Amino acid sequence: MDAEKLKAELAALGWTQRYFSExxxxxxxxxxxxxxxxxxxxxxxxxxxxxxxxxxxxLRP
Incomplete structure (x- = not known):
């Protein structure tokens, strides 16, 4: 995984860097x-x- 893919994953989930780090x-x-x-x-x-x-x-209904 590179930086762009990581940012895309975070965006897709609606996660901030802080949320992910926690x-x-x-x-x-x-x-x-x-x-x-x-x-x-x-x-x-x-x-x-x-x-x-x-x-x-x-878990998706």
Whole structure:
């Protein structure tokens, strides 16, 4: 996952960087660095969003 994909995932869910950082358990500054491309987005972040999408699909009425 790259910075643009991360930003797209956050936007699709309506999540702010702060909301995501609180749920994910990391510092908001870290998420900001990922979103700006200053630091590569770790692969496990992509996996997190994959699980979030699957959960939303399963829970959809």
């Amino acid at each position: 749920r994910y358990g990391c510092d908001q500054d870290t998420v900001s660095r990922w979103c700006t491309g200053k630091v590569p987005v770790p692969a496990h972040v992509g996996e997190y969003f994959r699980v979030v999408r699957l959960a939303a699909e399963i």
